[in-house]
Amino acid sequence: MQENNISAGNLEQCLKCNLCTLVCPMMAVNAHYPGPKKAGPDGERYRLKDPQYYDYALKYCLNCKRCEVACPSGVMVGDIIQAARLRYAGHNLRDWALANTDLVGSLASPFAPVVNGVLGLKPVKSLMHAFMGVDSHRTFPSYSARRFTSWMRRQDQGGFDKFVSFFHGCYVNYNYPQLGKDLVRLVNAAGYGVHLLEKEKCCGVALMSNSMGAQARRQGEINLASMRKAIAAGEDILTVSSTCTFTMRDEYPHVLALENAEVRPHLMLLSKWLYQKMESGEVSLRFRRDLHLKIAYHTSCHMQKLGWRNFTLELLRKIPGVELVEMDQQCCGIAGTFGFKKENYAYSQAIGGRLFDEIGAARVALGAQSDPGFVVCTECETCKWQIEMSTGVPVMNPVSILAMALE
Amino acid sequence: MKEFDVIVVGGGITGAATARDCAMRGLSTLLIERSDICDGASGRNHGLLHSGARYAVTDKEGAEECIRENRILRRIASNCVEPTGGLFITLPGDSLEYQENFVRCCRDAGIDAVPISPKEALRLEPAVNPELIGAVKVPDASVDPFRLTDANIIDAMQHGATILKFHTVTGFVRNNGRVCGVRVTKPGVIRSQEIRARMVVLAAGIWTAGLIREAGINIGMLPSKGALVIFGHRVAGMVINRCRKPSNADILVPGDVVSVLGTTSDKVPFEGIDDMRATPEEVDLLLREGVSLVPALSHTRIIRAYAGVRPLVMADSDGDGRSVSRGIVVLDHEQRDGVPGLITITGGKLTTCRLMAEMVTDAVCAKLGVKAVCETALRPLPGSGKAHKDDEEVPYFKRAAIGRHGTEVSRMDFDLGHEIICECEQVTRAEIKYAVKTLGVRNISDLRRHTRIGMGTCQGSFCIKKVAAVLAEELGEPLREKEFIDEYLQERWKGITPVFWGDSLREAEYMQRTHKDEI
Structure with a gap:
């Protein structure tokens, strides 16, 4: 008799109950996608026999991990699919450009005004649609002329005796440094200084979903090495993006086989860190009373997988003038680079439809039909692009809302 | 019903291959199976296409038959055979001298056995026990017994054979001592029916022993039970054998998308042969041994366990049943027992099914004065060959x-x-x-x-x-x-x-x- 049954990705734990199929956002809108069970544990048995059983329809997986949240047996359905894509799928130039957020960002940043202008031009969009397969409905997030890191290096953090390290991610660095500045303001207000990591590379999520595993692995090794140093110095590592966080905590060991057990407990979103510091009484923050915001909170897929949304919600509730509605947990449909590809645009919008309706309903529930103070709050930057493009409602990271609320 | 040239009793792999050969040589052929095709031992084995290496040390003739047939089946049944290759691994405690002798015997039998380093073995097949001290690569392969039997049946039908499933042979039609047909019943019908043929071939595995008594003949047969376990997915991509004297649970075969570990070998009474079950004790034994071949088996989910019955045939000269043969046995009952019209084919292995069919069909043709030669090794079975062009994207x-x-x-x-x-x-x-x-x-x-x-x-x-x-x-x-x-x-x-x-x-x-x- 065997004591336990373990296989890669817990493949054999699957009882074929199909709860994952039920929650898959892609299944609901796309008949070509076989669904998480068939693409995951079922397909894996065949792929183990012969890679020719790799099904190209696996490209439709959003890697939202809702299947894993739903699975009562602990099967790493999404990880199995993600790993199969890394092993067997190919990629093209467009995927390469979309995936290399780090490199493309550092090339674009110095020429930000020009790049932003050009990427927004209608003829350029049509050309990219036709020749690169980037959907013309999409606008690339605008690049910032000055990187977050160059701003950060000029900040004096010498007056603190306790520190955290900040993994800022590509979006903060190249597109939206303000979010990073907001974090620094909050952490400083909590009595901690902020360090950058010795070296930081893109977490690799976009590389992984575009089948560039080797590069993702190299970048992961660099990130983990820097984080280990920070942890050795007694620092936690804070983040603002749910996707980067989830990638480095869960995908590194499960999909890239990068050992991160000692890093994992110290790597977290600001909201978890701050909530715990405030609950323990170590930190107390005072919030303005005159900030009147009506917030619809959207749980991004990876936030759901992290299971941390309550930390954010509880922090937001501490702001006196805030009215908060938690929306039903739906996928917005963009799934990182997925929604930028023209062949996926229609699926992306069909999946997001239910969330967009929810946002409309939340607006009504908050009595904010004509209120400029209505925002959607979420930790994921790609959700932000999707929701802003599709509904016109401004989307804020909770870090920015909390920073704005500081007295 | 008309009179057939030959009736083949038994729809396992031997019967199916025999019906194919007979039909291809132009004989009007009827195959009778009491249940479904492949419902007996043919569907309850390892699915291993032997290279012959397992028999090289003890049975050179058997090993030579295996490697010949191995090459033929790869050619004529490409959809049933997966050329996985096999490893014979030597573990601490096993003898490297045995391995040396093993390689020598393999080469004598014409089997391409290549000793490789433990490191190379782990590179080829990362699932093998990393403590191995020696390894030999052999041309073992995985064969799907269901598909192989079906392919033979379909080919037999395409050459004009008739297949009668779900009919039980209860006795023989006799005329002056000669067997000239069989009596069959079908479920729900009490009266039996007579079907006549010039020759009757018994290819019913262990069930032959009971059937042949209806003709007043005795064949010394022993049912030997072999239990196997199926694991949920492919743990190893190659056939893994233990390089030692053949024993329990020393072969792991990648069968289609699962892994099959076996087998045991226990003599069992005839009463149980219709309802063979693996017992939890047998599963324990298999697991204990299997883990030393491939350690991951200790925690890989098992889907099920099953058991089949090998027909062991006692040599005619042997009274007490000690010396049994696993070689191919063709019994001409006219010569042996004075009962014309009846031939038994038994023994052999899944790997040598085509050869068994050839041998018994040769015997049938000799009796009937038919001169057609065997072509089963030359013509591909239905399903064999390329199913699509190389550049075609298959949905x-x-x-x-x-x-x-x-x-x-x-x-x-x-x-x-x-x-x-x-x-x-x-x-x-x-x-x-x-x-x-x-x-x-x-x-x-x-x-x-x-x-x-x-x-x-x-x-x-x-x-x-x-x-x-x-x-x-x-x-x-x-x-x-x-x-x-x-x-x-x-x-x-x-x-x-x-x-x-x-x-x-x-x-x-x-x-x-x-x-x-x-x-």
């Missing part, structure tokens, strides 16, 4: 069917049948239709043998109702759905009960709750 729903049936997929209608009915094994409606039309089935268990339906991880828990509905529709018997499900689930329990632990137990509970009306 996903077709790939599993191609993997099983090869070129036979051209006879499947995917336009209306591309929906996947059994999800673990990716069986489409098109494949079900094909099996019903081409091979004839009574129930889901029959369908399983011809398609892999319900052979996967969930053992039918999830899809069996869909399968029952589709089968009832295809057979035009809509009222039998529930009966189909009952029969199937009862049969599955047989193999699940000996491995009631871990995820198999969870699955069984899930099955029981999903189908509480049926179990």
